[in-house]
Amino acid sequence: xxxRIIPISNPEKQEAxxxxxxxxxxxxxxxxxxxxxxxxxxGNGLDDGAAKKIYAAxxxxxxxxxxxxxxxxxxxxRYAVVNNTYRRLAKAFMPGPLTVVLPKREMIPPSVxxxxxxxxxxxxxxxxxxxLIALAGVPIAAPxxxxxxxxxxxxxxxxxxxxxxxxxxxxxxxxCEIGLESxxxxxxxxxxxxxxxxxxITYDALCMVVSTVHIAPAVTHALAENERPLSxxxxxxxxxxxxxVVLLSGAPEKVTAFLAAEQxxxxxxxxxxxEELPFLQNDLLFPVGNREDLAAQxxxxxxxxxxxxxxxAEVIYAHLPPKSGLGLALYNRMIRAAAHTIKxx
Ligand code: TXA
Ligand code: MG
Numbered sequence: 420x421x422x423r424i425i426p427i428s429n430p431e432k433q434e435a436x437x438x439x440x441x442x443x444x445x446x447x448x449x450x451x452x453x454x455x456x457x458x459x460x461x462g463n464g465l466d467d468g469a470a471k472k473i474y475a476a477x478x479x480x481x482x483x484x485x486x487x488x489x490x491x492x493x494x495x496x497r498y499a500v501v502n503n504t505y506r507r508l509a510k511a512f513m514p515g516p517l518t519v520v521l522p523k524r525e526m527i528p529p530s531v532x533x534x535x536x537x538x539x540x541x542x543x544x545x546x547x548x549x550x551l552i553a554l555a556g557v558p559i560a561a562p563x564x565x566x567x568x569x570x571x572x573x574x575x576x577x578x579x580x581x582x583x584x585x586x587x588x589x590x591x592x593x594x595c596e597i598g599l600e601s602x603x604x605x606x607x608x609x610x611x612x613x614x615x616x617x618x619x620i621t622y623d624a625l626c627m628v629v630s631t632v633h634i635a636p637a638v639t640h641a642l643a644e645n646e647r648p649l650s651x652x653x654x655x656x657x658x659x660x661x662x663x664v665v666l667l668s669g670a671p672e673k674v675t676a677f678l679a680a681e682q683x684x685x686x687x688x689x690x691x692x693x694e695e696l697p698f699l700q701n702d703l704l705f706p707v708g709n710r711e712d713l714a715a716q717x718x719x720x721x722x723x724x725x726x727x728x729x730x731x732a733e734v735i736y737a738h739l740p741p742k743s744g745l746g747l748a749l750y751n752r753m754i755r756a757a758a759h760t761i762k763x764x
Contacts, residue, residue, distance in 0.1 A: 423588040424579065427453075430546045434554075436590075437547070441554035443587045444469075449476060451564040451578045452551050453592030454543040456516045456601050456619065457571035457721070458578050459488065459561030460586065461551070464498075470530040470560055476585040479567040483651045484533035486518050486541050486601075487558040490549060495519070495540045498527050498558055504606050504629060511628045514544035516597055516619035520605040520650075531560050533651055541601055547592040563600060564589075568659055570721035570756070573598045577725065598718035599748050603650065607633070614638060615650040617748040619717075638751050639742065641759045660728035660735060662688070664757035668739040669764030671710070675699070677764045678736060688727040690720075690737035703730050707737075713745040720749065724756060 425436050440450045444461060447469050451460050460477060462469030464487040474481045487498060492509035495501050499521035508519055523538035532538050540558075543549060552559050563571035566581040575591035582589070602618035604625065611631040614622060617638055625632045635649045642648055667674045675695045681687050688703040692710040705723040708715030727735045739761055740749035754761070 420584055420587070422579075422583045422586055424575070424591055425588055426591045427547050428593070430550045430592075434550075437550050437554055440551055440588055440590060441556075444551075444555045444559060445557065447472075448587040449473060449585075450551070451572075451575075451582060451586055451589040452548055452561075453545055453575070453590060453595060454488075454548045455545045455596045456543070456599060457573055457595050457597075458564040458575070459543075459548070459559075460564035460578075460582065461488070461559040461561040463555070464488075464531055464558035464560035465526060465528070466557075467528040467530045470528060473560060473562060474530075476582060477562060477565070477567045479562065481530065482533040483562075484535055484539065485531050485560040485562050486539040486603075487527065487531065487560050488548065488552055489540060489542050489558050490553040492542050494542075494558070495521065498524050499538050499540055500524065502606065502609060504609055504612065507628050508604070508612075508625075509542070512620050512624070513542040514549065515542075516544075516601040517541065518601045518603040518616075520603065520615070527558075535651075537605070539603060545592070545595075547590055551590070570660075570724045571600055573718070573721050577722070594718075596718070597714075598721060599752060602748070604632075605649065607631075613649065616652070617751050619745070619748070621744050622747060623744065638747070639754070641754075659756060659758070660724050662728055662730070662732055662735050664724075664735045664737060664753075664760065666737055666739040666753055666757045666761045667764055668761055673764050674738065681736065685734065686730075686732045688730045688732040688735045690723055690727065690735065692738065703727075703732055713740070713749060716740070716749055717745055720752065 492513040518541040564578045572578045573595045597619045602620040603616040604612040613633040740746045
């Protein structure tokens with residue numbers, strides 16, 4: 420398949436390009452597009468055949484359901500059974516990096532939801548995503564636009580590397596602002612939700628809007644042997660570089676000294692803080708940002724994991740993120756990338 424790469428720098432002025440992409444979607448084809456979180460691989464969310472093509476293009480197990488993307492928060496009502504908790508979350512956080520799991524309506528095919536009776540709904544704020552969905556006039560089913568098991572793509576180059584030849588078109592809208600996938604919550608009842616995947620909308624922000632916010636155990640821990648995952652995505656190894664990742668925890672100066680010593684004995688790629696640069700040899704270093712700047716770290720994490728994975732190093736070292744604020748989303752992605760390998764220094 421010949422994949423068309425279409426640069427979109429100004430969605431207002433490039434309606435013709437976006438109409439062309441929307442037409443591909445309506446005809447059952449696949450289009451990758453930028454969102455404020457990561458790039459998505461879109462297909463018509465009402466079309467069973469398009470969903471099957473998405474699973475095939477990504478090499479993704481078909482029991483891992485897709486998020487449907489809508490142009491306006493109110494549109495959720497057409498595809499899912501909404502309640503007041505949804506309306507309050509939508510008012511506070513949509514359009515934006517929040518996905519809400521709700522009971523699904525009949526018209527969403529089982530292939531989209533992996534056979535579940537719930538559907539995940541998200542209204543992205545990125546202008547290209549918004550316009551594409553609005554022009555298509557259907558909900559757009561879209562997982563992250565990476566090959567299954569790779570880090571999510573945060574720029575068009577990542578999508579091209581993974582999916583060129585497997586999709587009809589890729590809209591290049593530059594780098595994603597947040598860099599980590601959306602926060603996912605499941606509505607349990609009135610005023611009660613469970614956080615399934617932390618992201619740009621933090622636990623504290625959710626607590627401002629909903630009285631009871633549970634955190635699914637798999638957000639911070641490995642699933643126990645017989646534990647049933649609350650979200651199918653939890654059972655798959657995600658964001659996994661081919662080189663083993665080891666997370667370091669401990670007093671900052673001790674961790675930096677450990678890294679400096681390791682550099683003298685083995686080939687290691689290091690996702691370091693900017694503050695550590697003067698103390699480390701300038702070899703295979705991937706600065707993630709300042710220690711306290713979690714937003715900068717979120718934005719660069721997936722890109723740096725891809726780059727570190729190409730170094731041929733023996734090991735990739737990274738810091739164990741804090742669990743507070745946006746740190747919880749970083750923590751959740753990093754423990755998966757590291758297959759839960761944490762070294763206390
Ligand atoms: O930011 C994002 O959410 C991006 C952009 C493209 O919107 N999308 C994304 O999709 O990250 P994906 O498919 O890579 O991750 C969706 C996650 C999966 O772990 C899946 O298991 C979970 O959402 N999910 C989808 N539908 C669900 C449902 N009905 N119940 C529970 N979990 C669900
Ligand atoms: Mg994904």
